Amino acid sequence: MEIRFSGKRIKVFAGSIRSPDGSESYREIVRHPGAVVILPVKEGKILLIRQYRHAIGKWILELPAGTLEEKEDPEKAAQRELKEETGYEAERLTRVMSFYSSPGISDEILHVFLAEGLREGKPSREQGELIENLWIPLEEVLEMVRRNEIEDAKTIATVLYYSSFLL
Amino acid sequence: MEIRFSGKRIKVFAGSIRSPDGSESYREIVRHPGAVVILPVKEGKILLIRQYRHAIGKWILELPAGTLEEKEDPEKAAQRELKEETGYEAERLTRVMSFYSSPGISDEILHVFLAEGLREGKPSREQGELIENLWIPLEEVLEMVRRNEIEDAKTIATVLYYSSFLL
Numbered sequence: 001m002e003i004r005f006s007g008k009r010i011k012v013f014a015g016s017i018r019s020p021d022g023s024e025s026y027r028e029i030v031r032h033p034g035a036v037v038i039l040p041v042k043e044g045k046i047l048l049i050r051q052y053r054h055a056i057g058k059w060i061l062e063l064p065a066g067t068l069e070e071k072e073d074p075e076k077a078a079q080r081e082l083k084e085e086t087g088y089e090a091e092r093l094t095r096v097m098s099f100y101s102s103p104g105i106s107d108e109i110l111h112v113f114l115a116e117g118l119r120e121g122k123p124s125r126e127q128g129e130l131i132e133n134l135w136i137p138l139e140e141v142l143e144m145v146r147r148n149e150i151e152d153a154k155t156i157a158t159v160l161y162y163s164s165f166l167l
Numbered sequence: 168m169e170i171r172f173s174g175k176r177i178k179v180f181a182g183s184i185r186s187p188d189g190s191e192s193y194r195e196i197v198r199h200p201g202a203v204v205i206l207p208v209k210e211g212k213i214l215l216i217r218q219y220r221h222a223i224g225k226w227i228l229e230l231p232a233g234t235l236e237e238k239e240d241p242e243k244a245a246q247r248e249l250k251e252e253t254g255y256e257a258e259r260l261t262r263v264m265s266f267y268s269s270p271g272i273s274d275e276i277l278h279v280f281l282a283e284g285l286r287e288g289k290p291s292r293e294q295g296e297l298i299e300n301l302w303i304p305l306e307e308v309l310e311m312v313r314r315n316e317i318e319d320a321k322t323i324a325t326v327l328y329y330s331s332f333l334l
Contacts, residue, residue: 005172005179007195010272012172012179017221017295025295028174029222030197032272053270054184055196060270067271097315099323102268102275103220103227104234105177105199110320128184128192146332148264153277153320156266160327165313 032108074111091117199275241278258284
C-alpha cells in the first residue's frame with residue numbers, strides 16, 4: 001500500500017494488500033491514532049453533549065469523546081477530554097471496553113471509561129468546538145436511543161452496555 | 168476545504184471550515200457512501216461472521232455489513248450484502264435504526280436491518296473477503312459483548328439494541 005494523504009489526525013493508505021489466504025485485493029485504509037469515550041454518571045443521570053459535527057453538517061447528541069494525543073495513555077486522555085469538553089473532572093475513571101468504530105475502512109479504536117465522582121469546572125474547548133452540556137436521566141437517554149434520536153454509534157453502544165451490564 | 172484523496176470507496180477533504188458561530192478551524196473529513204448492517208435472527212440465534220479485517224490486521228467477530236453502491240436503496244443493499252457475505256436470503260427485512268460510525272471525522276452512516284425468515288444459499292464473497300459464518304445463541308452473544316470479546320461498535324450497538332428493545 002502507498003500513503004495517499006498524511007494529515008494532522010489521519011493518514012490514508014491505498015493499494016494492493018495480501019490476505020492470509022495469499023490472495024491480493026485493493027483496499028483503502030484510514031489510520032487513526034485512536035480515541036476515548038467518557039460516560040459521566042451522577043445520581044442516575046448521564047452527561048451528554050450536543051455538538052456541531054462538521055463531517056455530517058449537523059448538531060448531534062453524543063457522549064464526550066476525543067482523539068488520543070501521541071503516545072497518550074487512554075485514561076489520561078479520558079480525563080483531559082472530559083475536562084476540555086464539559087468542564088468536569090472525575091475522581092474515578094473505570095475502563096469499560098474498547099471497540100473499533102469502522103474496522104472495514106479504519107483502525108480507529110475507542111476506549112470507553114465510566115466517569116464518577118464528578119466535580120464541575122470550566123471547559124477549555126478548542127476553536128470551532130461548539131458544545132453544550134446536557135444532564136439527562138438514564139431512562140430518558142435509553143428512550144432517546146430506542147427512538148433513534150441518538151444517532152452516534154459509540155454513544156448507543158456505551159449507554160446500552162452500561163444499562164445492560166453495569167447497573 | 169480541498170479534496171486530498173479520491174478513492175474507490177472514500178474521499179478525503181482537508182482545510183479550513185467555518186462553524187455556525189462564524190469561527191474558522193482546520194478539519195480533516197472522510198466522505199463515505201454509507202453502509203448497511205444486518206442482524207440475522209433465527210430460533211434465538213444470531214448469525215455473526217468471523218472476518219479478516221485488513222485495516223486492523225486481525226480476525227474479528229461482526230454482524231454482516233457492507234458499503235452502499237451508488238444510489239442503492241439501503242434495504243436492497245442489506246439483502247445483497249447478506250447474500251454475498253453469508254449466503255442467506257431474508258424473507259423479511261425490518262429497519263431498526265441508523266447511526267454514524269465516527270462523526271468527528273467521517274460522514275459514514277450505517278443503516279441497521281433485522282433479517283428474519285432466513286433461507287440458506289451460497290455466498291459470493293469478493294476477492295480477499297475471508298469470512299466464516301457462526302450461528303450463536305443470543306445469550307452467548309450478549310456474554311461475548313459483556314466480556315468485550317466482540318470489539319466492533321456496530322455489532323455491540325445493534326445486538327444490545329435488539330436485546331434491550333426488540334425482544
